Amino acid sequence: MTATPDLARIGGDIERGLAAAGSAAGAVAVVLGERTRVFMHGEVVPREPVVPSTLFHICSCSKTFTAAVFARLVQDGSAAWDERACSVVPEFEFSDPRATAECTFRDLASMRVGLGREGIAEWGIDQLLPREERLARARHMPFVAPFRERFSYSNLCYIALALAAERLGGKPYQDLVRDLVCTPLGLGDSYSAGFGTGVDALAALPSLEVGGKPARVRDLTGPNSEGSARIHLSVRDAGTWMQSLLALIGGSDNGFLSASAVEEMATPHALVRDADVRMAPGGAEWSYGMGLFTGRLHGHRLLRHGGGGRGWRHAMVLAPDAGAGVMVMSASEHPGVEALALECVQALLGESRDDWSTLFHEAAKAAALEERTRLESRFPAAPGAPVAALPPGNYANPVTGLARVEPDGPGMRIDFEDAPDFAATLEPLGGAVFAFAFDEPALARQPLDPPFLLRMDAAAAGPVLHTSHFGSLERTA
Incomplete structure (x- = not known):
């Protein structure tokens, strides 16, 4: 010293x-x-x-x-x-x-x-x-x-x-x-x-x-x-x-x-x-x-x-x-x-x-x-494009578990059975891309936070919801 x-x-x-x-x-x-x-x-x-x-x-x-x-x-x-x-x-x-x-x-x-x-x-x-x-x-x-x-x-x-x-x-x-x-x-x-x-x-x-x-x-x-x-x-x-x-x-x-x-x-x-x-x-x-x-x-x-x-x-x-x-x-x-x-x-x-x-x-x-740029390239917004209709129902994968997509007034929302803190309104960004707006005050967006995004893929076998943080969620019965 x-x-x-x-x-x-x-x-x-x-x-x-x-x-x-x-x-x-x-x-x-x-x-x-x-x-x-x-x-x-x-x-x-x-x-x-x-x-x-x-x-x-x-x-x-x-x-x-x-x-x-x-x-x-x-x-x-x-x-x-x-x-x-x-x-x-x-x-x-x-x-x-x-x-x-x-x-x-x-x-x-x-x-x-x-x-x-x-x-x-x-x-x-x-x-x-x-x-x-x-x-x-x-x-x-x-x-x-x-x-x-x-x-x-x-x-x-x-x-x-x-x-x-x-x-x-x-x-x-x-x-x-x-x-x-x-x-x-x-x-x-x-x-x-x-x-x-x-x-x-x-x-x-x-x-x-x-x-x-x-x-x-x-x-x-x-x-x-x-x-x-x-x-x-x-x-x-x-x-x-x-x-x-x-x-x-x-x-x-x-x-x-x-x-x-x-x-x-x-x-x-x-x-x-x-x-x-x-x-x-x-x-x-x-x-x-x-x-x-x-x-x-x-x-x-x-x-x-x-x-x-x-x-x-x-x-x-x-x-x-x-x-x-x-x-x-x-x-x-x-x-x-x-x-x-x-x-x-x-x-x-x-x-x-x-x-x-x-x-x-x-x-x-x-x-x-860097993370925001990476995610936005995977989930490109399409401002002005017609908003895709998200089919309501249950979606899931083995890590995230069950997610429910439901109408919410004129829009849609998503709720996670095994992650209730992440319940969110889905805000349209144009086309088939949506942003999560969480209900939980502790998840209020901060300047350094990454965006949480969702993109619907209307696959022939049924819609798939690709997400930035919850993996790909497939439609279930």
């Missing part, structure tokens, strides 16, 4: 960064050696400020907890990283028979199975459906990479890992989190919110713009996402969590896990082949371990994980060699949240800071434009 970090100045930077990201409620934990500072921003609800015990649903940052729980079961002899997953979670089958037969818990934790993210089973299914039913749909989902060839993000892998931990550990997953992580570390506020677990009434709520105004919205990531998400963490517990991980990576065995177990989590297992600066900051080679991204930035080893959902964005960054860490939790979707975590870590390291906020925001805009 080239200079003594000024924590007061870093606190000012945090306040400005969260304000710039439009965070309705935010909290940041900063760790440097034995010191921990927490910073709060905004309100949980009007006139109820964020306090050190305020809980945030940290979305995919929960995956580090899941890997740690499974690592503890491995350490205790109840599980093994290289055991075949199908022997414990037979519901989780793939379209690739080899992957089904050979996939281990290590493959799940390092997300190197090759599973793609197309279809509601990965990101939009009814959150009250059993996890087993959700996982079973993976057998119909396409692969985006050969088995074990590289990292490919998959929430289903971590849902399966948590379900396996539950079966091997002999108790509900939320109890494993409590008994193996939260209680030993003294994380007195935090928990995993699975089935049967209520969320604290004064937990922060996700926030985004609805009708041009900031609004708190419903959290769409529910209990059957446990393992991939659903850890609710306070900022004071976040500081303790990072200190524990840093101590263990530094060689201490006086924790809830052995140092070797955490080092195995931080060891590269799957190469991240993504040129996006948000995935590979600094253009360096990054990999995924088990519950942690691992790489180097300006010569420093960094471990990190991000998390997000509708109205949420979070990031944890650890610099183990300096005993430094930052966790940013925010009720907003702005890419500047993850940038803020990197900038704060660089400040803790005594380095001049890269302008990650600008880099991340530009990368997010470029990715959104």
